[in-house]
Amino acid sequence: MLEISSQDKSLIYDLTHLGRIFFEKILWVEEPSGQVPYLEVSQHGDRARIELFSAGRRIFFQEVPGQKNLIKGAAYEGLSRLKPSGSPYGILVGVRPVKLVHQLFDEGFQSDQVEEILNSTFKVSPQKATLLTAIASLERPYVKLDTENLSVYMGIPFCPSICTYCAFPSNDVTRKGHLLKPYMEKLNQEIVYAAGLIKSRALVVDNLYVGGGTPSVIDENLMQNLLGTINDCFDMSQVKEFTFEAGRADTITEEKLRLLKSGGVTRVCLNPQSMDQEVLFAVNRRHEPGAVFQAMEWIQKTGFHSVNMDLIVGLPLDTAEGFKKTLKTVVAMGPENITVHTLSIKKGAGLDPWSLMAPPEISASLKFSAEYLEEKGYKPYYLYRQKNILGNFENIGYTVSDRASLYNIRMMEEQHPVLALGVGGVSKKIHSKDHFDRVQNFRSVEDYLSRFDEVLQKKEQILNLTPEE
Numbered sequence: 001m002l003e004i005s006s007q008d009k010s011l012i013y014d015l016t017h018l019g020r021i022f023f024e025k026i027l028w029v030e031e032p033s034g035q036v037p038y039l040e041v042s043q044h045g046d047r048a049r050i051e052l053f054s055a056g057r058r059i060f061f062q063e064v065p066g067q068k069n070l071i072k073g074a075a076y077e078g079l080s081r082l083k084p085s086g087s088p089y090g091i092l093v094g095v096r097p098v099k100l101v102h103q104l105f106d107e108g109f110q111s112d113q114v115e116e117i118l119n120s121t122f123k124v125s126p127q128k129a130t131l132l133t134a135i136a137s138l139e140r141p142y143v144k145l146d147t148e149n150l151s152v153y154m155g156i157p158f159c160p161s162i163c164t165y166c167a168f169p170s171n172d173v174t175r176k177g178h179l180l181k182p183y184m185e186k187l188n189q190e191i192v193y194a195a196g197l198i199k200s201r202a203l204v205v206d207n208l209y210v211g212g213g214t215p216s217v218i219d220e221n222l223m224q225n226l227l228g229t230i231n232d233c234f235d236m237s238q239v240k241e242f243t244f245e246a247g248r249a250d251t252i253t254e255e256k257l258r259l260l261k262s263g264g265v266t267r268v269c270l271n272p273q274s275m276d277q278e279v280l281f282a283v284n285r286r287h288e289p290g291a292v293f294q295a296m297e298w299i300q301k302t303g304f305h306s307v308n309m310d311l312i313v314g315l316p317l318d319t320a321e322g323f324k325k326t327l328k329t330v331v332a333m334g335p336e337n338i339t340v341h342t343l344s345i346k347k348g349a350g351l352d353p354w355s356l357m358a359p360p361e362i363s364a365s366l367k368f369s370a371e372y373l374e375e376k377g378y379k380p381y382y383l384y385r386q387k388n389i390l391g392n393f394e395n396i397g398y399t400v401s402d403r404a405s406l407y408n409i410r411m412m413e414e415q416h417p418v419l420a421l422g423v424g425g426v427s428k429k430i431h432s433k434d435h436f437d438r439v440q441n442f443r444s445v446e447d448y449l450s451r452f453d454e455v456l457q458k459k460e461q462i463l464n465l466t467p468e469e
Contacts, residue, residue, distance in 0.1 A: 001025040002079075003032050006041040008048075014072055015041065017093040021076075021392060022083045037082060041071060052078040069121055076123050087392035090123025095384050096412050097124075097394075101136035102143055106433075111137065131370075131380065131396075138381050142409045146416045147430055150198060151207035151407060152234070154187065154226075155422035156215040157445060160248055163273075164283045165315065167346035169424040169443040170213040179445050183423075184222045186452055188229045190421050194459050195233035198419070201463060205234045208242040209407050211425075216246035220255050227263030236264045241406045246299075247271040247310070249291035257302040267405060268299055270335075271310035274318060275326040282316040282355070289329075296333045306336035306403045313365045314343030314390045316355035323357075323365040324372075331376050336403035338378060340369045342393040344386040359391045366393055373398045382408045419462065423448050427462040437465045 002023040004015055012028065019026040019039065032038035038053045044063075048071050052060035060078035064070040072091040080086045089097060100122070104114045111133050118129035157170045158180055173180060198205060208230065218226070236242075244265045246252050249272065260268065272292045274280055280287065299307055309330050313323055330338060342362060345351060357365070370380070378398035382405075385394045397408055410416040420427045420441055427439045439462040441455070442448045448455060 001027060001036045003027050003029045003036055003038045004040075005029055005032070005038075007043045008041065011041060011068065011071065014068065014093075015039070015075060018072055018075055018091060019079070021087045021093070022079045022085070039075060039078070041075065048074075050074040050078060052082065054082055073121060073123055080123075086123075088125040088128045089385070089392060089394075090118075090125070092122055092124060095386065096414070097385065098132055098136050098139070098383055099413055101132050102139070102413060105136060105140065132383070135380050135383050135396075138379060138404070139409050139413065142404070142406060143413045143415055145430070145433055148204060149206045149416065150203045151209065151410060151416060151418040152194070152198075152205050153418055153420040153422075153425045154191065154208070154210045154230075155212060155420065155425045155441070156184075156187070156210065156218060157213040157423040158183075158217050159212065159214040160217055160251055161284050161286055163285060164351055165312070165343060165346070168213070171445055173217055176445065179449070180218065181222065182449060183445055184218060184226065186449060186455075187422050188225060189452075190455060190459070191229050191233055193456050194419060194421055197459055197463050204238050206238050206240050207407050207410070208234070208239055210244045212245055212247065213424075214246075214248045214251055215244060216248065216251040216256060220253070220259060223256055223259050224263075227259060227265075231263060239264065241266055243267040243269065243308075243405065243407055245269040245271070246295070248285070248287070249295040250287035252295040252298065254298050254302075257298055261302050261304065266305040267308065267337075268304050268306075269308040269310065270295055270299060271308075272326075272330065273310060273312045274315055274322075275329045276318060276322050279315050279318045279322065293333070296335075300334070306405075308337035308339060308397075308405065309333070309335040310339045310341060312341045312343055313369070313393075314357040314362050316352060318357050320357070320361040320364045320368070324368055327369055327372060331373070337397060337399050337405060338373065339395065339397045340366070340373075341395040342366065342389050342391065344389040346386075346388065356390070362391045362393065370396075377401070381405075382412050384412055419459065421459075427458070429462050429465045437462070439465075 002019045016026050040051045042049045046066050047063055048066045049063050051058055060081055062074040064074050076091045101114055114133050115129040118124040119126055158173050159170045160173055162172050242265045244260050246268050275289045277289060377400055380396045381399045382397040383394050417430045418428050423441060423445055424443055425441045429437045439458055
C-alpha cells in the first residue's frame with residue numbers, strides 16, 4: 001500500500017493512477033501512518049516539492065515548477081527508486097497515449113524531438129517512445145478535425161457463449177436467445193430513425209461498423225434484414241469502410257459471408273484470440289481451431305477488402321511458446337490486419353489470476369509479435385491501453401500496406417464524431433480538437449427494449465449538443 005497527500009486536490013486522480021503502477025492499494029491521508037511508503041506533494045509558491053518516505057526516512061526529494069506533468073514525472077522517478085519495475089509508458093496512464101504525440105506534432109515538434117520529450121518529461125521508455133511516434137506518423141494523413149462526416153456504430157450484444165475474460169455488455173444466446181429477434185427489430189428501427197436525423201443535419205456517413213458481442217451470431221434472415229435497412233438508410237457510395245465483426249468462427253457460414261459481401265461490407269473481423277485448443281476451452285470458446293481455418297477459407301473465397309484477426313497475450317493456460325505458435329499460424333493465413341491485445345483484468349470477468357501467463361512471458365510474447373510481424377511486412381497503425389492491463393502494456397493493431405482500418409484510427413484519436421446505435425456503444429460529438437461530448441447507450445438489452453423512447457431521445461441529444469451544453 002502507498003499513502004499519498006497533496007495540498008493540490010486537482011492532483012488526486014493523476015497521482016492515484018500513477019501510484020497504482022507500483023502499488024495495488026492507494027490511500028489518501030492527511031498525516032502518514034509511518035507503517036507504509038508515503039508520497040507527499042507540497043506547493044511552495046509556483047514550485048512543488050515531491051518527497052517519498054519509506055521505513056521512517058526520506059528516500060527521495062525533488063523540487064520542480066508547479067506544472068502537473070513535471071510533478072507527476074518527479075513522483076514517478078521517486079516511486080521507481082522504491083520499486084524499479086515501473087511502466088514502459090511512464091506517467092502516461094490514459095487509454096490513448098498516441099493522442100499526445102499528435103498534439104506535439106501539431107505544435108511543430110519533429111519525430112526525434114517528440115521521442116526526447118516522451119522520454120524526459122513523460123518517462124516513457126525509448127522503445128515505447130519510438131513506437132508511439134511511428135504510429136502517430138502513420139496515422140497523420142487520417143487524423144484531422146472532422147465535424148461534417150460521421151461514423152455509425154451498431155452494436156449486437158449477443159454471443160454463442162461468454163468468454164471468461166470478457167466484461168462487455170453481451171448476452172449468451174443459450175440463455176437470452178429469445179431477446180435476439182425483438183432486439184434486432186428495434187435496432188433496425190433505431191437505424192431508420194437515426195438516418196433521418198443525420199440527413200436533416202446534412203451530415204455524411206462515411207464509415208459503418210457492426211460490433212458486439214458477436215454480430216455473426218444472428219441468422220441469415222436477421223442479417224439480411226439488417227443489411228437491407230443499412231443500405232436503404234445510408235448512401236453506400238459515400239462509405240469508405242464498412243466493418244462487420246464475425247468474431248467467432250463457430251458462427252460463420254458461407255451464406256452469411258455472401259450476404260455481408262453483397263450488403264457492402266468491406267472489412268471482416270475473425271478473432272480467434274488463440275489457436276490452442278486447451279486455451280480456447282479455458283476461456284469458454286467452445287470450438288476447435290480448425291473452425292478458424294475453415295472460416296478464413298470462406299472469407300478469402302468471398303473476397304473482402306481486408307480481414308482482421310484478434311489475438312490476446314496472457315490468456316489462461318497459454319505460454320510464450322504457445323502464443324508464438326498461434327501468431328505464426330495466424331500470419332500464415334494472410335489477414336491484412338492483426339490486432340495483438342494484452343489481457344486486461346476487467347471487473348466482472350471470470351478469470352482465475354493464478355492461471356494467467358506470467359509477466360516475463362507476456363513481455364517476451366509482445367516483443368516477438370513486434371519483431372515477427374515487422375519481418376512479415378506488418379506495421380503498427382493504432383494503439384490503446386486499458387485499465388488493469390497486464391504488465392502495463394498495450395493493445396496494438398498491425399496492418400499490411402494500405403489496409404489500415406480508418407474506423408480504428410478515428411476512434412483512438414477522437415477527432416471525428418461517431419453515433420452509436422444499439423446496446424453498449426458510446427456516441428461522441430466533436431466540437432474542437434480538445435472538446436467533445438460523450439453519450440453512453442444503455443448497457444442491457446432489457447433496458448434497450450423497455451425504454452426505447454429514451455434510446456431515440458439520446459440520438460437527438462447527441463446530435464443537438466453544442467459546445468456550451
